Amino acid sequence: xxxxxKKITTAYTVEKCTKCGMLRKRKFAEGDVLFTESSxxxxxxxxxxxxxxxxxxxxx
Amino acid sequence: MxxxxxxxxxxxxxxxAMSDDTNPIMMLIWIIPIILFVFYGQRxxxxxxxxxxxxxxxxxxxxxxxxxxxxxxxxxxxLKPKDDPTKKIDRFLDYFTILPVDMDPNGIxxxxxxxxxxxxxxxxxxxxxxxxxxxxxxxxxxxxxxxIASSLQMIYKIVNHMFLTAKKQNNYPLILPLQMILxxxxxxxxxxxxxxxxxxxxxxxxDGIGSMVVGKMMLECEKETIAFQTVLAKTExxxxxxxxxxxxxxxxxxxxxxxxxxxIVSINKLDAIIMVDAAxxxxxxxxxxxxxxxxxxxxxxxxxxxxxxxxxxKNNIPVFSIVVKQxxxxxxxxxxxxxxxxxxxxxxxxxxxxxxxxxxxxxxxxIGVGNTAGVPQ
Numbered sequence: 001x002x003x004x005x006k007k008i009t010t011a012y013t014v015e016k017c018t019k020c021g022m023l024r025k026r027k028f029a030e031g032d033v034l035f036t037e038s039s040x041x042x043x044x045x046x047x048x049x050x051x052x053x054x055x056x057x058x059x060x
Numbered sequence: 061m062x063x064x065x066x067x068x069x070x071x072x073x074x075x076x077a078m079s080d081d082t083n084p085i086m087m088l089i090w091i092i093p094i095i096l097f098v099f100y101g102q103r104x105x106x107x108x109x110x111x112x113x114x115x116x117x118x119x120x121x122x123x124x125x126x127x128x129x130x131x132x133x134x135x136x137x138x139l140k141p142k143d144d145p146t147k148k149i150d151r152f153l154d155y156f157t158i159l160p161v162d163m164d165p166n167g168i169x170x171x172x173x174x175x176x177x178x179x180x181x182x183x184x185x186x187x188x189x190x191x192x193x194x195x196x197x198x199x200x201x202x203x204x205x206x207x208i209a210s211s212l213q214m215i216y217k218i219v220n221h222m223f224l225t226a227k228k229q230n231n232y233p234l235i236l237p238l239q240m241i242l243x244x245x246x247x248x249x250x251x252x253x254x255x256x257x258x259x260x261x262x263x264x265x266x267d268g269i270g271s272m273v274v275g276k277m278m279l280e281c282e283k284e285t286i287a288f289q290t291v292l293a294k295t296e297x298x299x300x301x302x303x304x305x306x307x308x309x310x311x312x313x314x315x316x317x318x319x320x321x322x323x324i325v326s327i328n329k330l331d332a333i334i335m336v337d338a339a340x341x342x343x344x345x346x347x348x349x350x351x352x353x354x355x356x357x358x359x360x361x362x363x364x365x366x367x368x369x370x371x372x373x374k375n376n377i378p379v380f381s382i383v384v385k386q387x388x389x390x391x392x393x394x395x396x397x398x399x400x401x402x403x404x405x406x407x408x409x410x411x412x413x414x415x416x417x418x419x420x421x422x423x424x425x426x427i428g429v430g431n432t433a434g435v436p437q
Contacts, residue, residue: 011263011394033310034264034272034435035279052403053264053434055394 005059013053015039019046028053102232109232109239113223116242120216123253127209128153130256134205138198139191148190152183153210173363197262200289200311204259204433208252215249251389258394259312264434266390266399270336271435273406274306274428278437286323290315291437300414301423303328309432314360317427318367324425325371331422333372333379334413336406337429338399341385348398349385350406352413357381358429380417382409392431 011028015038022043032038038048097104128149135145157179160171180203187202188194194202219238226235258265264272281293281304289311293304303324307315324330337357341347356368356379372379384402410426418424 009394011261012397014400028261028263030261033262035276036436052400053395054397054400055258055263056397 007057007059009055009057011053011055013038014051015048016051017041017044017046017048020044023051024048103230106226106230106232106235109235110223110227113219113235113238113242116246117216117220117223119246120212120219120249123249124209124212124216127205127212127253127256130260131202131205131209134260135191135202139194141191145190149206152186152206153213155179155183155210156214169363169366172361173367176361176363197311200313201259201262201433204312204431205256208256208259212249212252215245219245248388251387251392254389255392258392259433262310262312262434264395264400265392265431266384266386266395267338267392267430268395268432268435269338269384269399269403269406270428270430271306271309271432271437272395272400272403272428273336273410274304274426275309275432275435275437276403276407277302277410277426278304278306283437287316287319289313290317290320292320292324293437297411297414299420300418301328302414303330303423303425304428305425306428306437307430307432309435309437312431312433314429314431316364317358317429318364318371321368321371321425321427325375325377328423330375330377330425331419332414332417332424333368333377333427334410334417334424335368335379335381335427335429336410337381337383338386338391339383340391341387345385347386347390348396348402350402350409351383351385352409353381353383355379355381357383358427378417380413382406382413 012025013028013032015024015026016022017024020041020043022041024042032050032053034050034053036050038050040046041048132146132149135141135149157175160168160175162168183203183206184199187199187206219242222238223235226232226238255265277295278291278293281295283291283293285308286292286305289308291306291308295302295304305317305320305324307313307317321333333356335357337359339351339357341349356365356372358365358368368379371377384399384406386396386399390396390399414424414426
């Protein structure tokens with residue numbers, strides 16, 4: 001236990017452009033809900049939908 | 061270094077002090093511990109085991125206090141009640157459920173269903189009456205966090221009771237079962253404590269993978285409420301009629317899929333039931349691995365599974381399942397990347413299963429089982 005590392009989980013949101021299909025991963029923001037419209041695509045003028053919300057754990 | 065110690069030249073008489081000229085003090089040094097261990101061995105073991113268990117109980121106490129604090133803070137922050145809600149919350153946390161007598165098991169499932177649903181309904185109505193302006197979405201979140209805090213309080217109470225009873229009686233065998241189950245209890249309790257932030261933030265948990273898969277299949281379809289907190293969408297796939305069923309997201313609920321299935325069966329002739337759920341992985345199994353099988357894949361106390369099995373048997377409908385394996389912790393905490401990445405694969409397996417298990421023109425129900433927190437449709 002003395003040497004066990006602290007685990008930190010960070011939530012991420014993956015957005016998918018409905019037009020060009022580009023995926024973008026960013027940190028989860030309050031109000032993010034799966035399958036809902038999120039933001040404008042950075043590579044085309046399409047809108048992105050939230051495809052996934054998940055957590056990644058890192059040891060410190 | 062080895063040359064300094066000669067291992068071949070031990071004098072055993074001297075070592076064990078068995079010769080005639082043995083020092084009586086040396087004899088006592090050997091004999092006293094033996095007598096001590098013969099008469100007080102169990103008590104010594106009790107003290108050693110106690111210190112380990114005490115550490116666990118201290119941790120459980122911490123979980124209990126933290127979960128209560130998190131619940132009160134969340135209510136104060138989001139609902140902004142006029143009065144201090146602490147007293148009322150504490151009353152909820154102490155609620156217990158007495159399950160029906162099982163000496164005569166006939167009809168026990170109905171009794172268990174009645175007891176469990178009465179508790180859920182009572183809690184829901186009382187939280188609603190305490191905070192009349194609360195939305196249904198927030199209500200389900202608070203109900204879930206309340207359940208977690210209440211369970212952590214109950215776990216602490218039971219473990220502490222078992223420990224204190226063994227200590228009071230100075231009874232080592234009494235503490236053994238507690239020592240054996242404590243690591244499993246701690247695993248569950250830690251998972252529950254870590255689940256709170258995900259439910260507070262409205263994020264999907266590992267158990268929601270079934271809802272996530274079916275929820276995406278429902279996106280373009282028209283939805284209707286078919287049972288309490290349960291939605292149905294009808295669609296077609298390669299001339300098969302699909303009935304898509306899941307708990308109503310993004311609220312934190314598992315819905316009532318069995319009631320919904322009963323309604324669908326009463327109106328339609330079904331040819332297959334496909335259930336998609338999260339399942340507990342065995343030690344050594346990979347997390348987020350997918351498995352297919354037969355039978356109703358649904359957890360909980362067993363009431364829903366019993367009802368689904370009864371409907372399937374009565375109407376001679378085969379039940380197929382697709383599960384995503386995960387640990388207890390993964391199932392109730394924020395969905396891991398590995399589990400989320402399996403959603404598309406599971407969905408394609410569902411479509412394959414529909415093709416394999418039904419013929420053209422037939423009807424099939426696909427149930428996305430699990431807590432649908434953060435997963436709309």
